Amino acid sequence: MSKAEVTLLDCWVSPFCMRVKIALEEKGVAYESQAEDLFGGKSELLLTSNPHGKVPVLLHNEKPVSESAIIVAYIDETWTASSFLPPCxxxxxxxxxxxxxxxxxxxxxxxxxxxxxxxxxxxxxxxxxxxxxxxxxxxxxxxxxxxxxxxxxxxxxxxxxxxxxxxxxxxxxxxxxxxxxxxxxxxxxxxxxxxxxxxxxxxxxxxxxxxxxxxxxxxx
Incomplete structure (x- = not known):
């Protein structure tokens, strides 16, 4: 398990956020989830982390990664044990x-x-x-x-x-x-x-x- 700080800007009902959490769970990466209110007011952190203002955003050592499929690929490349992708x-x-x-x-x-x-x-x-x-x-x-x-x-x-x-x-x-x-x-x-x-x-x-x-x- 990595000791790197990982935070997910999250919304519980978003399937795009869910896939990121599943990827993190599969890799055994400890993370904190920060819930975003997408209807009542998005956080300043979300708005500054993703110009689209959308979740999910993964913050890895305070560096933001956006778009769920890109985040899943990033997780796979960063925590390299048991790759999600085929070898060829x-x-x-x-x-x-x-x-x-x-x-x-x-x-x-x-x-x-x-x-x-x-x-x-x-x-x-x-x-x-x-x-x-x-x-x-x-x-x-x-x-x-x-x-x-x-x-x-x-x-x-x-x-x-x-x-x-x-x-x-x-x-x-x-x-x-x-x-x-x-x-x-x-x-x-x-x-x-x-x-x-x-x-x-x-x-x-x-x-x-x-x-x-x-x-x-x-x-x-």
């Missing part, structure tokens, strides 16, 4: 590609389910399921995206699933019906200590989403 260049490139795919596709489609109205929800749900089917095809019969080892793509992806119960509720579907292998991967990954320690209970996320929907005018 091609494998690393593929892992980065699928991590980027998750970032560009999963959250936006899911958000469309939760914040859409009428036909918008059906369109977003169809898009979301197709995205997950693509990931399921890539996963294949492997335990994890990298094979037998929980790695970079798994860390990037499993945090996003913390919002899946909300997508299922507001989209009126069960992902397992369409993507059983991906759902089995969620269950398998969620049993890891690093993940179970970080991912909040589904009911807590659903409570946040109900509040957020009212805030955004989706429901009264």
């Amino acid at each position: 260049a091609y494998g690393r490139a593929q892992a980065r590609f699928w991590a980027d795919y998750i970032d560009k596709k999963v959250f936006d489609a899911g958000k469309g389910i939760c914040l859409g109205k009428g036909e918008e929800v059906e369109v977003a749900k169809k898009d979301f399921i197709e995205v997950i089917k693509t990931l399921e095809k890539t996963l294949g019969d492997k335990d994890f995206f990298g094979g037998d080892t929980f790695g970079f793509v798994d860390i990037i992806g499993i945090a996003m699933t913390s919002w899946f119960p909300a997508y299922e509720k507001y989209g009126s579907f069960k992902l397992e019906d369409d993507c059983p292998k991906f759902s089995a991967w969620i269950k398998r990954s969620s049993e890891r200590e690093s993940v179970a320690k970080v991912i909040p209970e589904a009911e807590k996320v659903l409570g946040f989403m109900a509040m957020f929907r009212k805030m955004m005018g989706v429901e009264e």
Whole structure:
């Protein structure tokens, strides 16, 4: 375990923050979490650490690192035991590609389910399921995206699933019906200590989403 000072500017419900915490847990890195109020007023530290004013921000010896996938890669390169990425260049490139795919596709489609109205929800749900089917095809019969080892793509992806119960509720579907292998991967990954320690209970996320929907005018 490193003795370096590590602080995470955090928001408990953010899947992007969750993936950073999972990466830190996987590496056994001790850290402090500083909660940010993203709705009531962001801290000066956050605003000066990230020009976008977004969490997560990792402060390592007071030096800020922003954007969750970049932070996970930084953690992997800084605490080098048991790398998250494959040993070969091609494998690393593929892992980065699928991590980027998750970032560009999963959250936006899911958000469309939760914040859409009428036909918008059906369109977003169809898009979301197709995205997950693509990931399921890539996963294949492997335990994890990298094979037998929980790695970079798994860390990037499993945090996003913390919002899946909300997508299922507001989209009126069960992902397992369409993507059983991906759902089995969620269950398998969620049993890891690093993940179970970080991912909040589904009911807590659903409570946040109900509040957020009212805030955004989706429901009264």
